[in-house]
Amino acid sequence: MTADVWLPIPPDEIEGLPEGPTYRYWNGEEAFPADPADCAYYVVPYMKPTGIGVRPFPRMSSVQVVQTLSAGIDHVEPGLKHLPAGVLLCNARGVHEASTAELTLALILASLRGIPDFVRAQDRGEWLGGFRPALADRKVLVVGYGSVGAAIEDRLVPFEVAPVVRVARSARTTARGPVHPFTELPALLPEADVVVLSTPLTEATRGLVNAEFLARMKDGALLVNVSRGQVVDTKALLTELESGRLTAALDVTDPEPLPPGHPLWNAPGTVISPHAGGPSSAFLPRAKRLLVDQLSRFVNRRPLRNVILTTGE
Known part of the structure; x- marks a missing residue:
């Protein structure tokens, strides 16, 4: 095989890449590393501004595979119309689950136990005592039960939460119990103490968390978003936060990055992290393992993993 493979990680830093392709390093720079028409396997640069990837x-007239290093594919979907038919789009399932689930637990615990308040009190030299909600015995609703949602449940269980309630696009049964369809959310939301959003951004989930969704959440409930900012109607969420009825822990926002002066920064009961679920020390080794496995399959003409769709179908 003599076709080009474009990688956003220098190829000499990835041990075990199969021989055959010509590896080109491109991480979103202005100049392309070679003619895009010669690229057969394209790995999209990670965490770049909209439109870069x-x-x-x-110009990728010969590309056969587009591989993201993110779990979501919403950032590449607008460009798929420019690709030839038959291109496989693969995501990074297996790369981000541990890191994102870890941050999800951190956000839940920080919000419930009041960690941001303690940090601010420490800056003032103030001993801020009092009772805070525990995660133990809380009912958690996970909206979006793919690999990330399952990893979040894995980490919730040792904290002695009430049985986790799972929701996804369609109903199914897992080893841990049933997964409810989105259509049952109106009945499930009023019972949840913590609602975790880990669903992909699609046309079905864009604006899913609107004023009606939020109104069905119980008083004092916590909304945690580790999916995409556009899953939540920001204006509707601000109304609930400013009233003090709900609290929120947000790793993603709409708009994103959140600009200076945006009212979310100062909304009561709100913890914000800067889309930090995936980019951690866990990312690079898992991303490299994924690429070695996928490219070995590609070179040896074996079925690829994590195929989300095929263009033209």
């Missing part, structure tokens, strides 16, 4: 698409 899809910029080569119109």
